[in-house]
Amino acid sequence: MPVVNRIADMSAEMTAWRRHLHSIPELGLDCHQTAGFVAERLRAFGVDELHEGIAKTGLVAIINGQGTGPTIGLRADMDALPITEETGVEYASTHPGKMHACGHDGHTAMLLGAAKYLAETRNFSGRVALIFQPAEEFGGGGEVMVQEGIMDRFDIAQVYAIHNAPGKDFGSFNTTHGAIMAAADTFHIHITGVGGHAARPHSCVDPVIAACSIVQALQSIVSRNRDPKDALVISTTQIHTGTTDNVIPETVYINGTVRTFDKEVQAMVVRRMEEIVAGQAASFGLEARLEFEYGYPPTINDDAKAGFAAEVAAEIAGEGAVDDNITPVMGAEDFSYMLEARPGAYLMLGQGEGAGVHHPKYNFNDEIAPIGASFFARLVERAQPVAGA
Template sequence: MPIINRIGDLAPDMAAWRQHLHSIPELAFDCPKTSAFIQERLAEIGVDEVHGGIAQTGIVAIINGQGEGPTIGLRADFDALPIEEETGVAYASTHPGKMHACGHDGHTAMLLGAAKYLAETRNFSGRVALIFQPAEEDGGGGEVMVQEGIMDRFGIGEVYAIHNAPGKDFGKFHTRGGPIMAAADTFHIHVTGKGGHAARPHDCVDPVVATCAIVNAFQTIVSRNHKPLDQLVISTTQIHTGTTDNVIPESAYINGTVRTFSKDVQAMVVRRMEEVVAGTAAAYGCEAKLAFEFGYPPTVNDTDKAGFAARVAAEVAGEAGVEQDVEPVMGAEDFSYMLEARPGAYLMLGQGDGAGVHHPKYNFNDEIAPIGASFFARLVETAQPVR
């Protein structure tokens, strides 16, 4: 696999950086140790500018190339998840209840490796903006960085990111033009009835049966209210009610997620949920309130930029090492906000067999870091050649 030789030499450094970050996982925007470590490495690498404190702990670093030209953005996320680690590795989390279970430690190491190579060689024109982002898992750090003006402040014209993909062939890139990941919204429903003795249900208004009916009715939205070819997921993930076997509770709580690609489908779901909740609760003599929270929008690749990224990936992984029309997935990513602000592309990079992301036994495969870093570097050199 034709990774860049110099980046291949940096593989031990990238593994060491990644494993250190793995041992100090931090959540959401509160990532001071992670941010400090990245800034220390950037200073050692010799980038031209380091701007911290963006979205609290986020960073944008600039590397100047040879001569005038545009600025290309490369993004890595660096926050962890509230999961108790079960990998058993020597560099496991030293922060109880937190772990890098999605590979953001690896994404950061890959971007640092690419940064070191680009700072050494500067075989490109214009500038590179290295975007190190907190709060991908919770809080929308990508949105906050965009809102704080990084695209205009640093003149970023296009932007790219990679996510590791456990279970996919080692070293194979996957991308597509158009939607690649879904919007992720959340619903909360509070159902209120009248509690009492379970032996006297006729004296009560039972919120449990109303809750069950609401949850079942939601699936008719999927099966009867939208086109079968339009992707839609409605998953109820929490139901909380009651405390014992002989008491009908006063209330119940329902929570879940909605995944869509189309704003029209999303609007239809909100409307039908409101109708189902109100109508079903009334049918059972209860009251119910729906709160619908709009989350990350769909991640939509620019078609031309995705094609360009796939061609660059093929230079690193070979033609057989790139799938250019991968099926969209119903997961979500806050890189979507950056792609709303600027054209660009999001790619997956297979890391072979192993536990999936968000699993307590997941671990990033350090062997793919030189592949991802080589892609980032070639992307810059190809997009902005020295003139």
């Protein structure tokens, strides 16, 4: 079964929705215009319930099917990034310094397309909960929506999401069984020495030398403390210190990210970072303090749900266009909180060549919207068929 005919007929509508959303990007939990547009469309489609103001600007819409049954959740993220757009398209961002550089405008349009189709046809049992989430990029909107009780409140039994994938074959689906994306944690290291004249280093306690040593030592965690079979990334991304060439500064700030899939590996990293920071501080005779900030947990697909989602994707895209055994990536995604709360799966939808996500020249490929919307719609119909159908 290829793209659903009724959804294919909505292609122009979905493109118009997406391009309007692209022009009004919003950040974090403050997706007021976006949520207002989504709510207006959902009311026009005739959804049975519309719940607004979850996680500040998130929405959950309920569509009832035929007869009793469970509730399946479908999620789209709505927020943008603090990037100045360089696409040159006529529908470019009208909000300076903000841009839909990750395709969340497209994700929202795809779920709206599925919503319109499901509200018209209702060829499923039970209910579908359409989750429109703010603050995926930062702010953890997925966690906030779960904490505010959407899974229990709407009795969601399973939950799914898809993300566009530049560079992957157009219309292809990619997923895996188990972990598909990593946990994303942040570390901050504050070093305090004794500043002074750079020509008299013996009268100072140089925090710059200590910082260089700490950054190098952190990489020994990856190379010497981790089982080579366990995926781990430790990247130092910022070092801030000093003001001029002839002054040894008083302080240094180091910042970076840690990516893991396993809680035991994560705990080992925290322990070793604490030991390294304390040990290096003692060896250089200064003070150093580690702050470890836990971020999004790993995104872990339920094995059975990932297999089921891959079967549905194959109905839409064809068997040869679905890979359900991809290598997990070290990026992170706050859909992880929803998958911690309920079984489900996260999939990537290839959109062909073009600039990658989080790039100022990135643009969502509108031609994949009917494919994604068809996947969502068929997922509901397959998961919750009408009795006797």
